[in-house]
Amino acid sequence: MQTHFTSAQLADPDLAVCNQVLRTCVHCGFCTATCPTFVLLGDELDSPRGRIYLMQEMLESGTAPSRDVVTHIDRCLSCLACMTTCPSGVHYMHLVDHARTHIERTYRRPAAERRLRALLAATLPYPARFRAALRAARAARPFRRLLGTRLSAMLALVPARLPAPGVSGEPRVHPAIGPRRARVALLAGCAQQVLAPSINEATIRLFTRLGVEVVVARDSGCCGALVHHLGRHGAALAAARQNIAAWEREISADGLDAIIVNASGCGTMVKDYGFLFRTEPEREAAARVSALALDISEFLHRHGYEPTRASPGIRVAYHAACSLQHGQRVTTEPKALLARAGFTVLEPKEPHLCCGSAGTYNLLQPEIASKLRERKLSNLEATDATVIAAGNIGCITQLASGRLPVVHPVELLDWMAGGPKPAAL
Numbered sequence: 001m002q003t004h005f006t007s008a009q010l011a012d013p014d015l016a017v018c019n020q021v022l023r024t025c026v027h028c029g030f031c032t033a034t035c036p037t038f039v040l041l042g043d044e045l046d047s048p049r050g051r052i053y054l055m056q057e058m059l060e061s062g063t064a065p066s067r068d069v070v071t072h073i074d075r076c077l078s079c080l081a082c083m084t085t086c087p088s089g090v091h092y093m094h095l096v097d098h099a100r101t102h103i104e105r106t107y108r109r110p111a112a113e114r115r116l117r118a119l120l121a122a123t124l125p126y127p128a129r130f131r132a133a134l135r136a137a138r139a140a141r142p143f144r145r146l147l148g149t150r151l152s153a154m155l156a157l158v159p160a161r162l163p164a165p166g167v168s169g170e171p172r173v174h175p176a177i178g179p180r181r182a183r184v185a186l187l188a189g190c191a192q193q194v195l196a197p198s199i200n201e202a203t204i205r206l207f208t209r210l211g212v213e214v215v216v217a218r219d220s221g222c223c224g225a226l227v228h229h230l231g232r233h234g235a236a237l238a239a240a241r242q243n244i245a246a247w248e249r250e251i252s253a254d255g256l257d258a259i260i261v262n263a264s265g266c267g268t269m270v271k272d273y274g275f276l277f278r279t280e281p282e283r284e285a286a287a288r289v290s291a292l293a294l295d296i297s298e299f300l301h302r303h304g305y306e307p308t309r310a311s312p313g314i315r316v317a318y319h320a321a322c323s324l325q326h327g328q329r330v331t332t333e334p335k336a337l338l339a340r341a342g343f344t345v346l347e348p349k350e351p352h353l354c355c356g357s358a359g360t361y362n363l364l365q366p367e368i369a370s371k372l373r374e375r376k377l378s379n380l381e382a383t384d385a386t387v388i389a390a391g392n393i394g395c396i397t398q399l400a401s402g403r404l405p406v407v408h409p410v411e412l413l414d415w416m417a418g419g420p421k422p423a424a425l
């Protein structure tokens, strides 16, 4: 498509990238068919093509967008199904990421929305604060019906029981059992270690048994994706910078064969550090980190995984997290590993559609998010599986209200290789 940025605007590296992305789009509209918000709402402005037009106008004008424009861009899940579908290779993610930053810098949201977004940014990335917030939210649950739709929807997502804090998120080295075959850093994450520490525990048990030393690097923490999707570019860079420095120290100390991410939303972000830091002094280190980043399923598939228990004959419905299938294009490895472990792997209808979790989306857009959750749950339950497996903590939390237990694939793989049976089963 034609663009009309001035040469002064194109001197800004972020706008230069947006210009390239916009020029790749040929308006064919193929992406609309797989966009969850267009499928639900049927409005062109809630489709990728419609949003691309809105973002072009907003960025070319350089001014604050209208409430309407913000509404349509806020409704985007950043699920990236449009990128998988697009035949022209439009990098929608880099465009919408910058559009969100532009909105955050130029648009003044209503006071209640500003407070909610500030609260999420100040809580979710910090495990101790997040745990305290969940405890307070559990105390408020009985009063749910007295609160507004959004707060009530937020409280509905709070788990009935909080697992005890584990040690798997603490900085330490977990030595390989037997000869060391590889050394990896594990991103311990933020919300995941509060909501489901069992995922990191299963990862560490399985890896060390496979002869892989696992280090949780001191000062590594939230990947920055949560605040990045809120348009807080500076805060996202600060979180990423801390991780890059922490992993660079590990590379210098004893080398790293990979940086393992077991929450695919975070994996998409870490794999993009090289792009995010392309004009920053840390660009080489960031590119090194991105090149080492692997989803846990990619590493296990390459490294070799063998079960040690007999097949339990359990039917597993595999839910492909958007950040894994669209953001990282990792599609076959998790299913192949589950099948190797002896599970019968089932795929639901409409596997490309988002479950509505999408970082903080289910907290900020509860109505659309709950429609997507019900649709996804009904497709997953129609497989007649015993359990759902999903490689992203956001999806696991979002789908937990259904009839089937939801686990991370690594919990099943660890069980079949000598670990404990996942508590959810």
Ligand code: SF4
Pocket: 024, 025, 026, 027, 028, 029, 030, 031, 032, 048, 049, 082, 085, 086, 087, 088, 089, 090
């Ligand atoms: S499919 Fe790609 S090229 Fe076609 S309208 Fe969508 S983003 Fe543009």
Ligand code: SF4
Pocket: 034, 035, 036, 037, 038, 046, 047, 048, 051, 075, 076, 077, 078, 079, 080, 081, 082, 083, 092
């Ligand atoms: S990222 Fe997802 S919700 Fe947003 S425009 Fe693309 S397909 Fe639609």
